[in-house]
Amino acid sequence: MSNTIFGRTKNILKKATSTIFEKSREKRFEERWIINSPSVKVEPRFTLKEFNVKYENEALKSDSYSNHKKLLLDFPVSNGSKYYLRHTVKLGILSDNPFFHTYEPVAKTKRVTDQNYQTISEETDLLLIAFDLENLPAEWNGLGSSKSDVVRKKLVKIIQHFKSKSKKVVFYSLDDTDLYKRLELVMKEVDAVFTIQQKNADSILSENINQNVHVLKMGINPLIHNPIGTRLHKYKNKSALYEYWDPKNTKRKTILNTFINGSIKSQNEVVLYDTKLSQNESNVYPEDLQKYLAPNVNEQYKYSYLKFFQTIFLYNENKEKYFSYHRNLHHYMALGSTLISNYxxxxxxxxPNVYNAYSESEIKEILSNYNDNDIYENQMAGVRNVYKQDTIFDRFHELCSKLELDEKMPQKRIAVITEEKTEHVLSMFSYQTYPYKDLLLESELTESKKSQYDMIAFFKDEYQYGEFYLEDLANGFKYTFCDYITKDSYLHTEGIEHNYVNQVKDKYLTLFWASSFKASTLLKIDNPIDVKNGYSIDPFEVEEKPVPLSEPKNKSYKLTMIIPIYNNGLFLLNKCMQSLKRSSMFNEMEILLIDDGSTDQFTPNMVKRLSRQYDNVKSFFFNDGGSGSASRPRNKGIELMTTDYVIYLDPDNEAVCDGYAKLYKEITTNDVDLVVGNIYRVSDREMRLNYVNAVKSVNDGQDMIEGNTTKILVDSGFKVASIQALIAKKSLITENNIIMVEGAAGEDSLFFEELVTYSNKIKLVNEDIHIYYAEVEGSVVNTVTSKFFRKYMIVQQPRVNFLNKHGLLEAYSEKRFEAYFKDWILEKLKLVKQNEALESVKLTCEIWDYYKDYVKITYPVVARFDELSKLKEYDKIIAEYINS
Structure with a gap:
């Protein structure tokens, strides 16, 4: 393969230059460039269990096995990193091989063993010990033993030796189980402990094992985990699952079966890699799944091999932020594959670019309902997200900063050169997500000026550069030691993607490493030109400049989707819109993006980006810093919509099961005012909130409600559905003047009650329409302030007015309010901090006062609150009802 770079060494790199290259500015920096130079090819080795020998001839379709071996031998790998410099600290690492090879490039690194530590200690500033007790190297077997301290004492001896030499020593626990507790003896000796999960860090602190404890996530090594070659041999109909089977773990079995069956339903072949097969053959995948098992690839080739797969599944044992997520997530994301995970x-x-495996049917939708470009763009969003903050260089600088050994991460600057600073160029430059940049005229690019920058780009007024254009090109220097990063494939022109190139087709689609080129030569480059040592990324983030239309397009749509937005652009882009794009009605929806005054620059840019990319997406902006709730943008959406039917979705939620198409079919075929479905609530607990069954139980089991809809509201105990799980006639809202209360919380419940009350006919659809991502329990501790209660206060008077108008206040107070007050308002009151307590209590009392005369109190906790509220005993309420 012509683009193979095996055997590329530092000397070859120096020679592989064109006459337009400059020599490196400072030799002292050259020693800190990260160079990857494998000198020999290594035959890939595959392990194959006897029970599955037939796999070579069946599952890999006869000749595929030998083809894979050849492809892996020729697969392009990283030739280094131009972007990163080694940290100046002298680092010793005591760990297994995979960890050592991952972290080796971050500094001047040496391998520490129990044999050489006395010598190595003289040559290091910092000893980093990193172990996963479930996967120990042979020489450290017994480190996690529950019966003996022999091996732990050996490690303590090494630690004490380094500390006697005034060297800093840290322990990095890679365990996502409780096994780390067996290393208390070790953790007491080190200067700092790092762990991959919050739960373990909290335990170490609370048990006073070590008071210098920090969470440090796993990171990617750009030389190993990168998208190089990811477009060479992509299997669009194959998914990979690297997981072990545990017949005793019901949750694990259920989720793995969901992955496997969802893949099969989408006509994808799922390829299983049993990560613990060699350790415990009794836990092998069951017989009916063994036909999908593949031989494990040698670790050296694992990441190149996984680039063959369009999709990789990830299993998480726990859901909460206090536990670490799948430790390979960063690694797999950097490869440029689609990731599907349980929550x-x-x-x-x-x-948010990682898809949530909500169900087998939704996995089928994810794997089947996107076009090739949508899939590819999502994969590149993953590469971008992980390279933004999750490399080992980011992690090591984070570690060093905690030890006060830090030096600033280099902020590489880009000079963007343009012939003229037109309004279009200025606009494109301003919304680039890469932060360290300046815009210069061609006349300003002198040799002296160029020396102030690390990279040089050229903007052309005739092009439309996307928001991530510079960021994606700059990332190319993070995982290659090339002299320029370019787009060989662009503007619908085929070319090389994610591989090495020796030609610049268009300098206006290229980012040059400044010190490799003369300023005068860059200015004179005429396209195309042969230049060695380049790399081409994907074709996205550039289009031809749009031509302004003399008249706007007035396409008619079938329904309107209103999305209220506030500072959540990344979710809008990668979660909400991704889910809508797999809807069968996507192109028939009018999608209104209503920005409620976002204060970050990123979100408005994403709104403009989406309205630029899709004809059916329209945008509106409030520019006053926000109203405090989703009501104002939703109300504005009703004013702007051009269709007869409205649906809602929040940016951080997802549409599922093609639910909106099903709702639309029902409302148009049954001539009803309102069609309502269910939602799936996801947090540390997952539950289906089945509004439909609850209401059918008081409607004689029928899914059509006709006539007295208010009676159904009362009989169901004022049960409300998510307004994101319904479709309504626009006329139902406008003719009854239903307006969401602005600046309030809980306003969507009132809105739903009004929709039901004013409807003549309602259809129930027993389908999940969207996923609601709730906060993990306990995560709102630092966010519940008096503002929370004030926003709930705002909605109470409009609610009382509505209830009184329809003779429902007494019924609501009796059937709904007490439970709501106890389970929601008082529960949140517990979480208020003391400095917010008095105001929060007074607001809670005001909320209670609206309904107290109608409530038949049944709960002692509410009765006590009522008693103290009447007496205005605020101090006693604080003492009895607020935990802090």
Missing amino acids: HSEIHNRF
Whole structure:
């Protein structure tokens, strides 16, 4: 393969230059460039268990096995990193091989063993000990023993030796189980403890094992975990699952079966890699799944091999942020593959590009309902997200800062050169997500000026550069030691993608490493030009400049989706819109993105990006810093919509099961005012909130409600559904002047009650319509303030007015309010901090006062609150009802 870079060494790299290259500016920096130079090819080795020998001839379709071996031998790998410099600290690492090879590039690193530690201690500043007690190297077997301290004492001896030489020593626990507790003897000796999960860090602190404890997530090594070659041999109909089977773990079995069956239903072949097969053959996958098992690839080739797969499944044992998520998530994301995972709160919050495996049917939708470009863009969003903050260089600088050994992470600056600073160029430059940049005219690019920058780019007024254009190109320097990063494939022109190139087709689609080129030569480059040692990324983030239309397009749509937005652009882009794009009605929806005054620059840019990319997406902006709730943008959406039917979805939630298409079919075929479905609530607990069955139980089991809809509201105990799980006629809202209360909390419940009350005919659909991602229990501790109660106060008077108008106040107070007050308002009151307590209590009393005369109190906790509230004993309420 012509683009193979095995055997590329530092000397070859120096020679592989064009006459337009400059020599490196400072030799002292050259020693800190990260160079990867494998000198020999290594035959890939595959392990194959006897029970599955037939796999070579069946599951890999006869000749595929030998083809894989050849492809792996020729697969392009990283030739280094131009972006990162080694940390100046002298680092010793005591760990297993995979960890050592992952962290080796971060500094001047030496391998420490129980044989060489006395010598190595003289040559290091810091000893980093990193172990996963479930996967120990042979020489440290027994370190996690429950019966003996012999091996632990050997490790303590090494630690004490380094400390006697005034060297800092840290222990990095890679355990996501409780086994780490067996290393108390070790953790007491070190200067600091790092762990991959919050739960373990909290325990170490509370048990006073070590008071210098920090959470440090896993990181990617750009030389190993990168998208190089990811477009060479992609199997669009294959998914990979690297997990072990545990017949005693019902949860694990259920989720793995969901992954496997969902993949099969989408006509994907799922390939299983049993990670513990060699350790425990009794836990092997059951016989009916063994036909999907593959031989394990040698660790050296694992990440290249996984680039063959379009999709990789990830299993998380726990969901809460206090537990670590799948430790390979960063690694797999960097490869440029689609990731599907069961829910974990931190994955959801940090990596919205990872799809949630809600059900087999939804996995089928994810794997079947996107076009090739959508899939590819999502994969590149994953590469971008993980390279933003999750490399081992980011992690090591984080570690060193906690030890006060830090030096600043280098902030590489880009000079963007343009012939003229047109309004279009200025706009594109301003919304680039890469932060360290300046815009210069061509006349300003002198040799002296160039020396102030690390990278040089050129903007062309005739192009439309996307928000991530510079960021994606700059990331290319993080995982290659190339002199330029370019787009060889662009503007619908085929070319090389995620591989090495020796030609610059267009300098206006290229980022140059400044010290490798002369300023005068860069300015004179005419396209195309042969230049060695380049790398081409994906074709996204650039289009031809849109031509302004003399008249706006007035396409008619079938229904309107209103999305209220406030400072959540990443979720909008990678979660909400991704879910809508797999809807069968996506192109028939008018999608209104209503920004409620976002205060970050990123979110408005994402709104503009989406309205630029899709004809059916329209945007509106409030520019006053926000109203405090989703009501104002939702109300504005009703004003702007052009169709007869409305649906709602929040940016951090997902549409599922093609639910909106099903709702639309029902409302148009049954001539009803309102169609309502269910939601699936996900947090540390997952539950289906089945509004439909609850209401059918008071409607004689029928899914059609006709006539007295108010009676159903009362009989169901004022049960409310999510307004994101319904479709309503626009006329139902406008003709009855139903307006959401602005600046309030709980306003969507009132809105739903009004929709039901004013409807003549309602259809129930027993389907999940969207996923609601709730906060993990306990995560709101630092966010419940008096503002929370004030926002709930705002909605009470409008609610009372509505209830009185329809003769429902007494019924609501009796059937609904007491339980709501006890289970929601008083529960939140417990979490208020003392400095917010008095105001929060007074507001809670005001809320109670609206309904107290109608409530038949049944709960002692409410009765006591009522007694203290009447007497205005606020101090006693604080003492009895607030935990802090």
